Amino acid sequence: MANLLSYVLFLALRTFAAPPEYIQVWPGGSTLAPGDLGTVGPSLVPPPGTSKHAPHSIIIGVRKGGTRALLEMLDIHPEVAAAATEVHFFDWDENYGKGFEWYRDQMPYSYPNQITVEKTPGYFTSPVAPARIHAMNSSIRLLLILRDPTERVISDYTHHLATTQNTLGTT
Ligand SMILES: *[C@@H]1O[C@H](CO)[C@@H](O)[C@H](O)[C@H]1NC(C)=O
Numbered sequence: 735m736a737n738l739l740s741y742v743l744f745l746a747l748r749t750f751a752a753p754p755e756y757i758q759v760w761p762g763g764s765t766l767a768p769g770d771l772g773t774v775g776p777s778l779v780p781p782p783g784t785s786k787h788a789p790h791s792i793i794i795g796v797r798k799g800g801t802r803a804l805l806e807m808l809d810i811h812p813e814v815a816a817a818a819t820e821v822h823f824f825d826w827d828e829n830y831g832k833g834f835e836w837y838r839d840q841m842p843y844s845y846p847n848q849i850t851v852e853k854t855p856g857y858f859t860s861p862v863a864p865a866r867i868h869a870m871n872s873s874i875r876l877l878l879i880l881r882d883p884t885e886r887v888i889s890d891y892t893h894h895l896a897t898t899q900n901t902l903g904t905t
Pocket residue numbers: 788789790791871872873874875
C-alpha cells in the first residue's frame with residue numbers, strides 16, 4: 735500500500751513539475767521572451783517536435799462517474815496526452831462561438847505518436863453537443879464511464895448541496 739501511494743505521488747509530482755529544460759533562458763539571463771510583459775511568469779517553450787491536436791478521443795461523461803480518475807489513469811500511458819481542464823467546447827455556446835482553433839489551443843502539446851484526450855462530462859447531457867462533435871469528426875472515439883445510478887445520483891446530489899447551500903440560504 736505504501737509503495738502504491740509513493741508511486742502515485744511520484745506520478746503526480748512528475749506531472750506537475752515543469753521539466754527545467756522547457757523553461758527558456760533568453761540572453762541576459764531572463765526567462766521572459768522579448769516583448770513578453772511577464773505577467774504570466776516564465777515562458778514555457780513546448781518540447782521540440784510537439785504540437786497541439788484536436789482530441790482523438792473525448793470522455794463525454796457521466797458526471798460523478800469517475801471521469802477524472804479515468805482521464806488520469808489514461809494519462810499515465812506515455813502515448814496519451816490529456817487536457818488539463820474540462821474544456822466545455824461543445825456544450826457551452828460561448829466557448830463554441832470561439833471556434834475550432836480556440837478548441838485546439840486548449841489541448842496539451844503532444845508528440846505525433848500520442849493520442850489527445852479531453853473530458854467534459856457535460857457533453858453527455860447537452861442536447862447540442864452530439865451534432866457538434868459529429869460535425870468536427872464523425873469517427874471520433876467517445877468514452878463513457880457509467881456508475882450505479884443510485885450511487886451516482888446521491889453523489890451528484892451531495893455535491894450539488896455542498897456547492898450551493900452557502901448561496902441559497904435556508905428554506
Ligand atoms: C477523427 O477521429 C479518428 C479517431 O480518433 C482519427 O483517426 C481521425 O484522424 C480523426 N479525423 C480528423 C480529421 O481529425
